[in-house]
Amino acid sequence: MALIETVDLWKTYVMGSEEIHALRGVSIQIERGEYVAIMGPSGSGKSTLMNLIGCLDTPSKGSYLLNGKQVSQMNDNELARIRNEEIGFVFQTFNLLPRATALRNVELPLVYAGMAAKERDLQARGALEKVELGSRMNHRPNELSGGQRQRVAIARALVNNPSILLADEPTGNLDSKTGVEIMALFDRLHKAGNTIVLVTHESDVAAYAHRTIHIRDGQVENDVRRAA
Secondary structure, three states: OOOEEEEEEEEEEEEOOEEEEEEEEEEEEEOOOOEEEEEOOOOOOHHHHHHHHOOOOOOOEEEEEEOOEEHHHOOHHHHHHHHHHOEEEEOOOOOOOOOOOHHHHHHHHHHHOOOOHHHHHHHHHHHHHHOOOHHHOOOOHHHOOHHHHHHHHHHHHHOOOOOEEEEEOOOOOOOHHHHHHHHHHHHHHHHOOOEEEEEEOOHHHHOOOOEEEEEEOOEEEEEEEOOO
């Protein structure tokens, strides 16, 4: 059973009197443990697809199965649980709380999950160790470099041991050297068993993935696996 399966997925936005089809019948399967890049030019529909996979949005037509469960039949509480526990999000803009330390930022999903403080602290520390930021736990975002902030964001995405790590242009706000370090971190996480789905328009970032799905005009243009 695929971890992610979309069947004839459509997303249509109504803008005034016209309809804009952001996705036009996308069918893909992603297995557990895969490392996949979703590529495409601006406006191709790749971010829309990411939002649907991440349960941040719902399709206009078609179906999406996550872990064999039909997402369209879930209520708001179930969707919130999946977003918090099954999917770890990494955004281009880090989305960290400026006044909170790295440790508190990483703890956030566990607070929402209702975990006890002692356990939260332990799990958040473990996630920061995984991204090699054990020594910066008590620093606030403004005391960290861009690369370190992105590591904090990745630790926060990992803290619930999610089924999928979803990264949207994770190196977009970083210089090229730091970008390479972050991609090396994703490599290690994938080798440790994480399923990674990466959205990017940069081919050098997509090259790290083992499979690249190209989206153009809301459709899958091609789906290429890299030879091992």
